[in-house]
Amino acid sequence: MPQFQKKTQIIRIERFASDIVRLTLDSPDIASVARPGQFVMIRTGNGKDPLLRRPFSISQTSNQKHFQILFKVVGRGTLLLSHCREGEFLSVLGPLGSGFTVDCQRMNCLVGGGMGIAPLLFLGKTLSRTCPENSPLVVVGSRTKEELEPLVNDFNEIGLTVHPATDDGSLGHHGLVTDVLKKLDLRGDSEIFVCGPHPMMAAVHFFCEERGYACQVSMETSMACGMGACLGCIVPVKNGAYAHACSDGPVFDSKELLWQVR
Amino acid sequence: MASEVNGVDLRVSIGSLKLKNPVMTASGTFGYAREFEPYVNLHRLGAVVVKGISLEPRFGNPPPRIVETSCGMLNAIGLENVGVERFISEKMETLRQVNVPVFVNILGDTLDEYREIASRLAGVEGIAGIEVNISCPNVKKGGVAFGTDPEMAAVVTKAVKENSTVPIMVKLSPNVTDITVIARAVEDAGADAVSLINTLIGLAIDHRSRKPALANVIGGLSGPAIKPVALRMVYQVAQAVSLPVIGVGGIETTEDVLEFMLAGATAVQIGTANFVNPRASEEAVEGLAHYVATERLGSIREMIGGLVLP
Numbered sequence: 001m002p003q004f005q006k007k008t009q010i011i012r013i014e015r016f017a018s019d020i021v022r023l024t025l026d027s028p029d030i031a032s033v034a035r036p037g038q039f040v041m042i043r044t045g046n047g048k049d050p051l052l053r054r055p056f057s058i059s060q061t062s063n064q065k066h067f068q069i070l071f072k073v074v075g076r077g078t079l080l081l082s083h084c085r086e087g088e089f090l091s092v093l094g095p096l097g098s099g100f101t102v103d104c105q106r107m108n109c110l111v112g113g114g115m116g117i118a119p120l121l122f123l124g125k126t127l128s129r130t131c132p133e134n135s136p137l138v139v140v141g142s143r144t145k146e147e148l149e150p151l152v153n154d155f156n157e158i159g160l161t162v163h164p165a166t167d168d169g170s171l172g173h174h175g176l177v178t179d180v181l182k183k184l185d186l187r188g189d190s191e192i193f194v195c196g197p198h199p200m201m202a203a204v205h206f207f208c209e210e211r212g213y214a215c216q217v218s219m220e221t222s223m224a225c226g227m228g229a230c231l232g233c234i235v236p237v238k239n240g241a242y243a244h245a246c247s248d249g250p251v252f253d254s255k256e257l258l259w260q261v262r
Numbered sequence: 263m264a265s266e267v268n269g270v271d272l273r274v275s276i277g278s279l280k281l282k283n284p285v286m287t288a289s290g291t292f293g294y295a296r297e298f299e300p301y302v303n304l305h306r307l308g309a310v311v312v313k314g315i316s317l318e319p320r321f322g323n324p325p326p327r328i329v330e331t332s333c334g335m336l337n338a339i340g341l342e343n344v345g346v347e348r349f350i351s352e353k354m355e356t357l358r359q360v361n362v363p364v365f366v367n368i369l370g371d372t373l374d375e376y377r378e379i380a381s382r383l384a385g386v387e388g389i390a391g392i393e394v395n396i397s398c399p400n401v402k403k404g405g406v407a408f409g410t411d412p413e414m415a416a417v418v419t420k421a422v423k424e425n426s427t428v429p430i431m432v433k434l435s436p437n438v439t440d441i442t443v444i445a446r447a448v449e450d451a452g453a454d455a456v457s458l459i460n461t462l463i464g465l466a467i468d469h470r471s472r473k474p475a476l477a478n479v480i481g482g483l484s485g486p487a488i489k490p491v492a493l494r495m496v497y498q499v500a501q502a503v504s505l506p507v508i509g510v511g512g513i514e515t516t517e518d519v520l521e522f523m524l525a526g527a528t529a530v531q532i533g534t535a536n537f538v539n540p541r542a543s544e545e546a547v548e549g550l551a552h553y554v555a556t557e558r559l560g561s562i563r564e565m566i567g568g569l570v571l572p
Contacts, residue, residue, distance in 0.1 A: 002300070003300040003301070004300075005301055005539075005540060005541060043538070048333045048485075048486045048514075049332055049333045050330060051330060051333055051334060051335060051485050051486065051534070051538060052330050052335060052537060052538060053537075053538060093540070221325065221326075222326060222328060222329070222330075223328075224328050224330075224335060224337075224534075224537040225536070225537035225540075227293075227297050227298070227540065228293055228297045229291060229292055229293040229297050229298070229536065229537065230290075230291070230328060230337070230339075230537055231290075231313075231322065231327070231339045231342050232326075232327045232328030232337060232339065233328075234322070234324075234325050234327060234342075235325070236324070236325070240321060241321050242321060242322065242324075242325075242342070247297075
């Protein structure tokens with residue numbers, strides 16, 4: 001798999017809420033080979049502090065030239081990144097990790113929460129192109145309409161119908177995405193693609209187990225290198241062993257992972 | 263194998279082993295080297311040191327294993343590795359295809375384990391040297407005790423040396439009162455080189471959750487934050503022993519490499535910087551070649567121990 005370390009220019013910055021930012025980066029190398037579910041590692045500054053790169057899912061590519069990342073300010077690295085300006089350059093490593101595996105014959109359903117919606121937009125776009133006869137269902141949730149609406153619009157733009165949910169009821173269902181998912185009329189051969197907060201992914205995993213649906217999850221962990229060297233980004237799998245989110249994932253068959261029973 | 267970059271002499275020796283330049287990669291930060299192939303021309307490096315290998319495979323510590331700290335990071339990976347047999351059958355198989363000297367970092371909980379891994383690796387084609395990890399702070403048994411007690415450090419060194427067919431380099435822990443005592447002990451026991459420093463034991467706390475940031479509670483601090491400590495220890499050890507000293511700790515750039523060499527290091531290992539810039543090691547090789555050329559040095563070896571004291 002081709003991987004690159006590149007200086008990439010920020011060509012567009014969008015702010016969806018005070019703490020949610022989307023960057024469009026110019027990198028034909030990365031954009032032309034990236035697959036949905038893959039991620040990049042980005043340096044958020046030029047100095048030694050913060051030292052490590054931060055991982056971001058690729059949330060969309062366009063014209064094999066640009067790709068986007070969507071993030072919420074959660075710490076110093078993302079805060080610095082949120083202060084970047086258009087025209088500036090960022091050091092980007094990628095694309096990294098495995099992507100989602102899709103099967104056009106199945107009923108595909110994308111379930112995203114918060115920043116976890118990011119890679120699903122890329123997946124939705126790819127599915128609409130590769131499986132034109134079989135549009136995926138999309139269920140996405142976030143805190144408020146302000147955060148969610150721009151993403152819902154993006155899905156609508158590629159012709160996908162979205163079932164939204166918000167914590168405050170300002171858009172779509174007032175509550176959890178899992179409530180919405182459970183009410184959908186899903187076929188027995190459904191495959192669910194999920195990315196979001198850990199409790200949400202666990203709930204979706206157990207729901208799929210119960211119904212016999214296939215389920216692919218995209219895991220988020222802290223990560224130092226993104227390329228299988230630091231061994232810091234582990235997720236527990238069965239038999240007491242661990243998988244590495246960066247090189248074995250970040251996308252896993254949810255059955256391979258060890259989920260806490262809640 | 264080119265021994266020079268653009269006609270510049272960067273060669274250094276570690277015991278009987280000749281390296282084409284002094285830039286190595288540090289154990290645990292470079293995987294089994296193949297992970298870095300998309301970014302680095304591995305054959306241009308002085309040597310690579312692979313992730314620590316134990317007799318049996320280890321799963322390592324539960325998450326979280328890493329946390330960023332000011333100008334550095336803490337890790338408690340817990341020595342996750344594939345075990346010596348799989349290392350030989352799988353990892354060495356691919357490493358042999360890369361034209362770069364390979365040091366195998368080994369670790370054990372008991373003296374017998376060290377002895378057994380060393381014997382198992384003896385004669386395996388493609389291994390240039392052994393780095394003996396007596397200093398990993400993450401395993402409760404063994405590691406720390408061997409690295410902090412001069413007698414135990416000597417016993418392990420001797421056991422590995424007796425069972426090895428290649429030069430051995432002992433990696434020293436900075437978590438001791440006087441590192442020169444340990445360095446002298448392993449020199450007397452037959453080590454061919456010492457590498458230092460391993461990580462400094464640290465703790466990070468999340469005040470909001472009131473929990474330690476790492477599941478293992480304590481971890482090893484690495485990165486630019488530890489460079490001054492590493493430089494000081496290299497300087498002290500280089501004066502205390504006549505073995506080649508391999509400097510490790512917060513090295514990222516050509517300038518960092520030069521500083522370690524001035525302090526007395528014959529070679530260096532680049533560690534945490536590989537995570538941030540996977541090309542750091544190769545860039546340092548290029549930077550050293552440029553430095554030797556522009557400064558009109560006969561060779562990079564002129565820098566070793568060249569510190570000008572006030």
